[in-house]
Amino acid sequence: MDQVTVQLANGLVVGSTIALTALGLTLVFGIMHIVNLSHGEFYMMGAYFAWAAHAVLKNFWLSVVVATVVTAIIGGALLLAFAQKLAGAGPLRWALLTLGFGYVLRELVQLVFGNDFKLVALPIEGTVPYVGGAYRVTVMALSVGLIISLAVFLAKSRYGVQIRAIASNPEAAVVVGVSRRTVYICVALISAGLAGAAGAFMLPITSAYPSMGLEILIMAFVVVVVGGMGNIQGALLASLVAGELQALLILLVKPSIATVIVLTVFMVVLVVRREGIRKLW
């Protein structure tokens, strides 16, 4: 029984990481119409930058902030650099372009940091009864905090309102004076920054390695599609389900098989409900 509760809590941690990554994906798709296949590499960059910052600063939480900011700037700049050129280009070209980014970033990271696993010690020791490590609980709380603050930002702040305006009707929003440029910059930075933060959070748990981005990207994309492309609540719910499902299945089968089962379940959901789970409420 203990094992099950620990796995349930684990599922929440995995789910919240997927949610952070998927939120960035769904934002950048919903507003800039970018299918970002390099999003996983942003996550990977976050972990590596946090590791590098930790080596210098010796303070984990400070390095998380540094990694988030640096990833936001690099990732955001990459997307924005081509946003003009590929405006209205359709998903195929964006997918290929960002796939190219992914190759380059992954290889650069390997050149700079090497192939081995980079690990830092857990910044918070100890366990919480029934749910497992204290650090995991903290990460979960922080992720939920980030997600809530993003939701408040989108709902209340001036930029948030502008972002939602561009998402629902770009032409009308531009006509009433919303700057598309500002919104794009905002969205690209937030999207890459969220992925960077998620990567940095996972550094003490999974360590940093070059292919970590691919693994999270697959899950994040499933979640985004099942949540209904560009839909935030849908993506959140789907990430929660994905995280829990995977964590519980690991009790029964090999991790790789668990991933396949989760993917299959979600694909069946997609076939039954083409628009995803967005219209459930």
Place this chain on the structure above:
Amino acid sequence: MVRLLRGRPYLMAFALIVLCVPLILPTYYKYLATELIIWGLLAISLDLLIGYTGLPSFGHAVFFGVPAYAFAIVATRSSSLALAILAAMVAVIVITTLVGYFATKTGGVGYIIVTLLCSFAFFIIALAWTPMTGGENGLYVPEKFSFAGLPSDARYAAVALIGVSIWALAAKLVGSSYGLVLLGIKANERRMQAMGYNTERFKFQITVVSGAIAGIAGVLYALVVRTLSADLVGPELSTEIVIWVLLGGVQTLIGPVVGAALFISLKQILNTLTAYPIFLGLLFVAVVAWAPKGLIKLRIPRRIALWRARS
């Protein structure tokens, strides 16, 4: 095929070159040319989806690798070549029906993601299901069920003949009224539906055709190269095929073949460098950003064109 080529001198010349020229090359290049024809076939099959129907499949390697695996699995276990080929055909039918069904139920970006996920799922299965697929060791096709016994000329001629005839059939398909319907779906699916076409059925059918061509390429690969690994169904090959098609030129059939040949040769050359994926990635970016219609449609820069006109 002869009727198709009549009155089309360029096609005929091209077919002749492909069929004959490598026969005078050294053995290694003959082998390389055989392999390139197989990859070219795969690229053609994807162009039918991306270029002519507007279905951006990012999981095309599944259509290639799964029949190849099915063929190899049966070939290593039984003593009948016919049974192995039958297994590959069954695999083609099952896999195209499955993916085709998924594909028609999702559209646009969903299609990209679902096909990519399919490829990823099969990659994991091929790695994890060791008793059947050999896992990380891969599978080795026994010599008596392969082209290994044939002289390299005969091997090349057989593959080239199959390749060129399929290419000719594909060219006929896209030139027919059926091909026009596909182009219509690519341009505006809603309008085609309004005109009374059952677009889902067309999309399903072309997925099956394309999958069958890719499956033939896969079995040829198993016959010629004889070693199969999980990479053959994986997302990496899947996305690479898309780049071949885009690099050469979508909606041209022959462009993707050129793209595949260029890309694979480039990879062979760059392979000696340690950081070669960086160059491949930069190539992706450059092609998508600056040559979206592919290399064979790249317009000659204006200055050169002017200079040529003057002289």
